[in-house]
Amino acid sequence: MNRLYALITSTLLLLSTPLQADPTAELRSRLDAMTSLQGEFTQVLIDMDGEVLEESSGDFAMARPGKFDWHTREPFEQRLVSDHESIWLYDPDLMQVTVREFDEELQDTPALILSDELTALNEQFEITHAQTDEGWDAFRLEPKDDDSLFAALVLTFDGDLLREIRMDDNLDQTTRFTLSDLKRNESIDDSRFTFEVPEGVDVLVD
Secondary structure: OHHHHHHHHHHHHHHOOOOOOOOHHHHHOOOOOOOEEEEEEEEEEOOOOEEEEEEEEEEEEEOOOEEEEEEEEEEEEEEEEEEEEEEEEEEEEOOEEEEEEEEHHHHOOOEEEEOHHHHHHHHHEEEEEEOOOOOOEEEEEEEEEOOOOOEEOOOOOOOOOEEEEEEOOOOOOEEEEEEEEEEEEEOOOOHHHHOOOOOOEEEEEE
């Protein structure tokens, strides 16, 4: 759960973090303009030599504040769902779901960028902005703490549309999500962000 949990919470929930200073103001303007996003994703895990270690794909939806449904379909099904109060990780193959509270413990993970304190965010991260070869805007967040669970988080936008999420970890591996078939700021039923435990599935409380 750690890799997926760290990446999704630290990125999708960033939507609720207030930022004021450049270049964070440029990033904030894009996040503020996005109340919801849904579409398809492909995920790859790449080692330090550029070799692809894992590939997966699925669909997702997210809405402010802190609501998301990240549904991996291939090669193995898995769902990570949050209603901003609880987080569920469902593994159909194991017939189990792990539940944890959406609480302050998230501050001990990369999700600390959910903090409402600008000072804390600036103390924890160096945020820089660059353009890609496609002319897209890439915002790179580098933790100042050497004990952070990741080395860098990069959000890449085509205008106001989030196109790619990348996390470089401390093992010199990169997890990259490429987003497609996107629908921005369309209404999403709240029922998508709650998880109904299927009959016969074991529930573990983290």
